[in-house]
Amino acid sequence: MRSFILSLVATLTVGAAAHAQTYPSQSETPITDDAELLSPVQEAELAERIVQLEQETDSDVAVVTLPATQFYTMGDDVDVYAANLVAAWDMAGPVGNRHVLVVIFRDDRELAIEIGEGFGVDGPAVAAQIIEEAITPAFREDDYPGGIRAAVEAIATRVLAPAGSQTNEATATTPASAAAEADGDAEGGSNVLYYVGAGVAALIALIVGANRRSAAKLAATPCPACGKTGLTRERVTVEEATETAEGRGETRTICPSCGHVEAKPYTISKKEPKPAGEGKGGGAKGEW
Numbered sequence: 523m524r525s526f527i528l529s530l531v532a533t534l535t536v537g538a539a540a541h542a543q544t545y546p547s548q549s550e551t552p553i554t555d556d557a558e559l560l561s562p563v564q565e566a567e568l569a570e571r572i573v574q575l576e577q578e579t580d581s582d583v584a585v586v587t588l589p590a591t592q593f594y595t596m597g598d599d600v601d602v603y604a605a606n607l608v609a610a611w612d613m614a615g616p617v618g619n620r621h622v623l624v625v626i627f628r629d630d631r632e633l634a635i636e637i638g639e640g641f642g643v644d645g646p647a648v649a650a651q652i653i654e655e656a657i658t659p660a661f662r663e664d665d666y667p668g669g670i671r672a673a674v675e676a677i678a679t680r681v682l683a684p685a686g687s688q689t690n691e692a693t694a695t696t697p698a699s700a701a702a703e704a705d706g707d708a709e710g711g712s713n714v715l716y717y718v719g720a721g722v723a724a725l726i727a728l729i730v731g732a733n734r735r736s737a738a739k740l741a742a743t744p745c746p747a748c749g750k751t752g753l754t755r756e757r758v759t760v761e762e763a764t765e766t767a768e769g770r771g772e773t774r775t776i777c778p779s780c781g782h783v784e785a786k787p788y789t790i791s792k793k794e795p796k797p798a799g800e801g802k803g804g805g806a807k808g809e810w
Contacts, residue, residue, distance in 0.1 A: 543603060544594045545610045545757040546586060547773070552576070557587035557628040559666040568667075571674055579682040581620040581641075582613045585670060590629040600627060601807040604634040610759050610771060612791045614638055619803060622677050624670075632809045633657065635673075639803030641681050646804040652676040653808035661810040740775070747782035754778065763790040 546556050552572040553565050560568065572583050586607070588594055595603040604625045608614060613621040619640035626633040635652060637645035656676040660669030740753050755775050763769030769790030776783050 543596050543598065543606055543759055545607055545759060545771075546588060546594075547755055547757055548584075548611050552584050554584070554586045557589050557626065559587045559626070559628060560670065561667075564667045568671060568674060575674075575678050575682055579620070580617060581622070581682060582617045583622045583674075583677060583682075584611070584613065585624045585626075585673070587626045587628060587666075587670075589627070591627050591632065594627075599634075599807060600625060600630075600632045601634040601636070601805050604636040604805055604807075606759065606762065608636050608638075609763055609769070610757065610790060614640075615791050622681055623805075624673055624677075626666075626670075628666075630809075631661070632807065633661075634805055634807040636805035637681060637803060643681055644802045646802065646806050648680050649804070649806035650808070652680060653806055658808055658810040745777035745780060745782055746784075747777060748780040750777065750779040752778050757788075759790065760787075761790075763792055766792065768792055 546554055548554065551565075551569040553560070553569045555565055568585070572585070575581070576583055591600065591603075598606075604623055607625060608621060608623050613623060617638075617640070619638035621636075621638040621640075623636045624633065625636075633653065635649035637643065637649050639645060652673060656672040657669045660666070660672055737755075740755060742751055743753050744751055745753060753775055755773065757771055757773050759769060759771045761770040771788050771790055772785040773788060774783055774785045
């Protein structure tokens, strides 16, 4: 009888752990390159491009690369993991479900895209098109920077541009007024854009470098239990958020040598109710 009870407890424990997915810490830039598919320069350039798109379309776009599903998904499909990561990072709330998340698992050669319903497009269909037409052809040639760059541009034209067209129409000027404005502002405007762009690029490069230095600093910090270095940090969702209740998560600092764990709790915002009359949110997955 005792062995049966112990076996039952072990089974329930394993089952509960299977739903405690692990999420990476959110970068201060739109790109979290934990799989190291991009050089620092490539990461900075792509981050600058995404920031520009976010500012123009009032959206939240993120690209996440991870080494392998075994460390994160706990057996779930990659598209399910992507949807859960959107909730864990609270991407939907601040921008009214106008979010796009690309998640790439390097070793498993799998990826997923999650598109919010606030754009007014068919999220699952558009995500599948971007994966098949823009990303996987480059990935099959091991051109990861090219595939990620193609993904960002496809998101710009197929997701963000349709959503921003109404705003553009509402604020459109006549050809005569546009020409007059162009004559007076072309030279000064181009100079301003140049300096603003250079400043944004420099800032993003600094943030990327700071993120990597922060990870290196953590790895060099001795474990308070055994004194060895190599600490890592991860975000884990303990309880998923719903439309009626907040979720709970933990930021865990882990020592791989002795298994010591320090956990700091955080709150996950409630999921936004689905707005009526807007696009179909959702995503798709693929492999290469």
